[in-house]
Amino acid sequence: xxxxxxxxxxxxxxxxxxxxxxxxxxxxxxxxxxxxxxxxxxxxxxxxxxxxxxxxxxxxxxxxxxxxxxxxxxxxxxxxxxxxxxxxxxxxxxxxxxxxxxxxxxxxxxxxxxxxxxxxxxxxxxxxxxxxxxxxxxxxxxxxxxxxxxxxxxxxxxxxxxxxxxxxxxxxxxxxxxxxxxxxxxxxxxxxxxxxxxxxxxxxxxxxxxxxxxxxxxxxxxxxxxxxxxxxxxxxxxxxxxxxxxxxxxxxxxxxxxxxxxxxxxxxxxxxxxxxxxxxxxxxxxxxxxxxxxxxxxxxxxxxxxxxxxxxxxxxxxxxxxxxxxxxxxxxxxxxxxxxxxxxxxxxxxxxxxxxxxxxxxxxxxxxxxxxxxxxxxxxxxxxxxxxxxxxxxxxxxxxxxxxxxxxxxxxxxxxxxxxxxxxxxx
Numbered sequence: 317x318x319x320x321x322x323x324x325x326x327x328x329x330x331x332x333x334x335x336x337x338x339x340x341x342x343x344x345x346x347x348x349x350x351x352x353x354x355x356x357x358x359x360x361x362x363x364x365x366x367x368x369x370x371x372x373x374x375x376x377x378x379x380x381x382x383x384x385x386x387x388x389x390x391x392x393x394x395x396x397x398x399x400x401x402x403x404x405x406x407x408x409x410x411x412x413x414x415x416x417x418x419x420x421x422x423x424x425x426x427x428x429x430x431x432x433x434x435x436x437x438x439x440x441x442x443x444x445x446x447x448x449x450x451x452x453x454x455x456x457x458x459x460x461x462x463x464x465x466x467x468x469x470x471x472x473x474x475x476x477x478x479x480x481x482x483x484x485x486x487x488x489x490x491x492x493x494x495x496x497x498x499x500x501x502x503x504x505x506x507x508x509x510x511x512x513x514x515x516x517x518x519x520x521x522x523x524x525x526x527x528x529x530x531x532x533x534x535x536x537x538x539x540x541x542x543x544x545x546x547x548x549x550x551x552x553x554x555x556x557x558x559x560x561x562x563x564x565x566x567x568x569x570x571x572x573x574x575x576x577x578x579x580x581x582x583x584x585x586x587x588x589x590x591x592x593x594x595x596x597x598x599x600x601x602x603x604x605x606x607x608x609x610x611x612x613x614x615x616x617x618x619x620x621x622x623x624x625x626x627x628x629x630x631x632x633x634x635x636x637x638x639x640x641x642x643x644x645x646x647x648x649x650x651x652x653x654x655x656x657x658x659x660x661x662x663x664x665x666x667x668x669x670x671x672x673x674x675x676x677x678x679x680x681x682x683x684x685x686x687x688x689x690x691x692x693x694x695x696x697x698x699x700x701x702x703x704x705x706x707x708x709x710x711x712x713x714x715x716x717x718x719x720x721x722x723x724x725x726x727x728x729x730x731x732x733x734x735x736x737x738x739x740x741x742x743x
Contacts, residue, residue, distance in 0.1 A: 340367025362590030395629035418585030421455025423595030562586030566678030
């Protein structure tokens with residue numbers, strides 16, 4: 317009998333049976349057959365400490381013995397208070413207020429509502445649209461779908477249902493691009509802001525790494541220029557660091573590369589080390605204090621049931637401690653060195669006529685092909701090598717757990733290269 321579970325992003329007629337996972341330890345998970353697979357994606361980029369980390373498991377167990385959940389409406393508890401203080405400490409200076417929710421998509425919905433209400437309270441109700449970037453992906457809820465790439469994104473069939481927002485071209489300048497290259501990207505952003513800033517409440521951006529929209533990587537100089545443009549045109553800057561936060565780009569947060577502070581920042585995925593769903597939307601004093609007032613419109617009308625869940629807050633606290641005490645930024649630098657050497661440094665791979673680009677950033681490595689058909693069968697071939705890879709569109713990528721050893725990192729890159737080249741009949 318087939319399972320009644322409806323799986324995500326799956327074509328119901330042609331999908332292969334889902335592999336049943338019965339356990340996980342470290343960088344591997346185990347199937348019911350006993351097969352162990354090295355997870356090259358750390359379960360959609362969130363299991364940064366790997367599976368079964370004893371400190372994170374213990375934190376959940378200890379908290380469960382005291383308080384599993386309580387509403388945050390009119391109540392609070394120590395894990396929520398402590399985590400908020402820690403997030404204020406580790407994020408860019410100025411993000412002093414924390415609003416919890418239960419997923420990255422909802423965290424982004426909170427950010428957008430916060431931006432619209434901020435302008436409303438300042439007497440600018442016409443500023444109620446968002447400005448997003450092409451190649452963007454911000455989540456699958458309705459508000460988030462409306463600010464994902466409307467052309468190449470996965471939500472085009474819902475276009476008639478979604479509110480209309482503005483889009484600027486995706487930046488094409490690379491991470492190490494010079495100012496002249498970045499200026500061309502910023503000129504395109506300025507053009508949209510000049511035309512529509514009176515309606516735009518906020519610019520939404522996945523800083524440095526546009527993840528599910530195509531793993532596009534850009535320069536810290538672009539972030540700095542965007543910060544200046546937002547200030548010039550009275551537009552809030554929202555950083556979606558759901559995927560980039562907690563080390564993925566090589567710094568604790570992508571914003572740190574540019575040494576800037578957004579007005580609002582959204583965190584999830586690595587926030588809890590992947591052990592429980594949770595998110596946080598952080599805001600500056602300027603945004604937060606605008607909500608202080610006497611009218612009925614000064615209350616921020618949002619309140620997810622599981623916001624500030626004690627279990628999630630407690631494991632997030634432990635995740636941050638492990639990250640810092642075990643020097644994860646050093647680990648990520650080592651992973652990046654392997655990725656650069658094995659992917660960017662492989663001239664045969666880079667020169668292959670069907671490869672569009674090979675790029676790395678922090679603990680992320682990408683092989684982009686010109687035709688998605690060239691990635692057919694790569695997951696199966698990687699599995700034969702004991703590696704779990706999951707490509708999408710034209711992108712074969714790895715975002716491994718930060719505890720991945722150099723040897724296992726090379727197993728992943730070898731599987732990426734071999735699966736790809738074999739699928740083209742090149743080897």
